[in-house]
Amino acid sequence: MHELPATKGILDVALEAAARAGSPPILAIDIVVGELTSIVDDSVQFYFDMLSRDTLAAGARLRFRREPALGRCDECRHAFEVRPPLTRSCPGCGALGLSVTGGQEFYVESIEVADEGARGNGDPEGERPGSD
Template identity: 45%
Template structure:
């Protein structure tokens, strides 16, 4: 799985941010994860605990908020959420393509001490 690399990236960003702001301890990290990434919260936590040991982010709590993907219809151009395991447009039935959201992962906020 790619969770290890993803978690390393998150930790890097958090530590950079902590350094910039002279933060000694990061207590919580709020992440937004797109559902389409397939990234599992438990995996991130697992790797994070290992990787963050002996860093200012060690022991920080991780909160993950999942974001639903949005699709854009190739027929009527409307944006919709996928429902019932189909990518078809709920308005006209044309196939939808991934528009935005649901594919990214970013840090929403960091709580520090």
């Protein structure tokens, strides 16, 4: 159930970014989600549709990118990507005692807004019509 406040945060960030860009409608939002979070994409989209009603982000599509966590063995310094289920021992030497960093991300990476008027103020990616 923690998707609700998390989604609210995503919406706030997106709306703020859109406001700074002159308040164009938001078409899509790219979101980075750590592999070790229990965030469920569908739940986020569900809450987003609910929360974004009557805002610039109404109808925006959410695009999720999973970010792996990084584990490092305290013994042999072996570094590797960690995915659930979380391992407790080093795949290199078998030692216990891993330092795991990352994997808990949940943030807006970028937003895609409607290009009304095309005044060319700063989106290097531009429009990509016809994707999907």
